[in-house]
Amino acid sequence: MRTEVIVVGAGPTGLTLAYELALAGIPVVVMEKQHTRDPQSRAGSLQPRTAEVLDLRGLLEPLLTQEMFENTHGGHFAILPVELDCRPWRTRYPHPVGVPQARLEAHLERLLGERGVPVLRGREVTAVAQDAEGVTAQWHTDGPLGGGEIRGSYLVACDGGHSTVRRLLGVPFPGQKRRMSAVVADLTLASRSETVPTRPGHFSEYTRSAHGFYAILHPIAPDLYRMIFGKDSGESPDRAAPVSADEVREALHAVYGPEAELGELRAASRFGDAVRQVERYRESRVLFAGDAAHIHMPIGGQGVNLGVQDAMNLGWKLAGTIRGWAPAGLLDTYHEERHPVAAAVLRHTRAQRVIMNVDRDEEIGAVRELVTELLRLPDANRYISGMMSGLDLQYPRAGTRLIDMDLTTQDGPTRASRLMHSGRGLLLSLDDGQRAVGDRSDRVEHVTAKTDEDVEGAGAVLIRPDGYLAWTDTDGTPLDTALARWFG
Structure with missing residues (x-):
């Protein structure tokens, strides 16, 4: 072949x-x-930047039509009880998207x-x-x-x-070899105890521990749960050992009580913290x-x-x-x-592993409290939300990500992401300037549009196929130089 x-x-x-x-x-x-x-x-779920990236190809919307709980809560850092706020990053997806x-x-x-x-x-x-x-x-x-x-x-x-x-x-x-092992499982419940969550919430609300186990049980659909659990001692079967229903049931009963009865174990696997x-x-x-x-x-x-x-x-x-x-x-x-x-x-992720404090160390507990307080500060929250979501990414020789702004072209209203479904680069002219991509039309599209949104004061931008700015008319570099650098 x-x-x-x-x-x-x-x-x-x-x-x-x-x-x-x-x-x-x-x-x-x-x-x-x-x-x-x-x-x-x-x-x-998908982080906000990944949702944006899939939107660049028109791949996201079909994934949102199926029956799943809609997430209206911000992401988390080390499962701390503070929602990460991605709204300052000007994204259409301020929360992780439940896919x-x-x-x-x-x-x-x-x-x-x-x-x-x-x-x-x-x-x-x-x-x-x-x-x-x-x-x-x-x-x-x-x-x-x-x-x-x-x-x-x-x-x-x-x-x-x-x-x-x-x-x-x-x-x-x-890197660093695995030091702990845990289980993630998709399951249904035959019956629930009072401690089993029934509605979507912030991820930190799902964390519980009792009788030597810790667990995170959260609903991902009306009759479907995702459960992550492990033993406080760190003991676990061999990584290759299959996860049995009895193993899941033991953790479920230990943390949520005997009234929480396993229905169907649909799928399960083990994971570790190797880096x-x-x-x-x-x-x-x-x-x-x-x-x-x-x-x-x-x-x-x-x-x-x-x-x-x-x-x-x-x-x-x-x-x-x-x-x-x-x-x-x-x-x-x-x-x-x-x-x-x-x-x-x-x-x-190594830092989060420590801050999670699975071992319940008092010194790390103090660090956890301090980081929680810091996350409540808007600037600190913005920094961590950008890091966790991927919205803060900027490559050394390229610019920031393209904001998915509302545009009006000769064909009517649209969004910037919809102009990139072809997978080619995009030269977006937002003023009346005369520009051209030369003989690169097979790899770069040129669209003239109007917008009420600010694009770093630029009248034109060149966008790579992965959604990052390759040039603006304010950076002092000739357009043809930028086109040649990225598109030959």
Whole structure:
């Protein structure tokens, strides 16, 4: 089999990347070792910036029509009892958006099917070899095919924290090993006690502990709960051991009483607090994204959001490289831009692990109280909300994110995000200036519009496909220089 890009892993990162490549007309094949999609919610929501990024492609709205509780509460930092307020960041999504990971994956896989992109399940990659011209991956399946190989110009490993591709290539994954283990489960309840929450609230309201267990039980749909639990002692079965209904029932009874009876255990898995990151996101023609590039304790909804934004950053750069229009070094900016972002998330998730104070240390308890007081200060809250949501991100050689402002074009009212559904860059003229993208119309659209909103005083802005400002007419750089830097 021959393609341009082999994506290994059909999680949110791999599927988002495959969609971006398909949108750019790049042949892509997704290889996934699991035979069926994991039904577990895992990540229960999207951070505001990830919601914005999906909105850039028109992918978010269809996910909001299904029956789920609407979230009207701000995010959290270390499960402290202070809502993070994202309104100062001028976003249409001031709260985390309740879209479970499984629903996002199903939606993306369906869209890929409509575009003719193969998502080959039950194919486990067993060998990877690269040369100056491309990458060859061998795979095995339990089906009648037995196995085979696939050849591509590039391969992107999106195959999780235990990445097979990373192991086959001998790529180091330095960091801190796991010190604790906990369980996350999707379940229904046959009966509830008085301590079981029945309505959506701030995440801090769900935290309880009793009889040697801690637990977070929160409703994600009218008859569906998500439960995170562990033992105060830190003891747990082996990470690979399946989670039994009896194990969930024991924790449920310990924390919420015998009246809280398990109904159906729909899905469950274990997680830990290991912190690791590859040193380079690119190894010649193999690139790493999502959990294959970085892992951390899943707190505050950071994992799926990092992965989706890895994919959005990489997709257009890889497409431009394959198409031949990418300027020298564009693909390398993927590592330069995304590695520091993940490193910062790893750092603050480690801090949150301490501040959560699962061990109930009195000294850490004092720190927890102080940080809670700080979060009530508007400036501190804005800083942490921007960090946790991703809304504060600014790449070194690019600007801030594009605000999704209301616009009026010759076709009528619209929003900035709706002008980027094609996956191309955007030159947005907000005045009467005469501008042009030259022979780059296949990768940059030019739209003239009016708005009542402020865009840093600019009369025109150039926006990268991932939604970050590449140029404004106020920064002193000629437009053609910026176009050449990012679009060849």
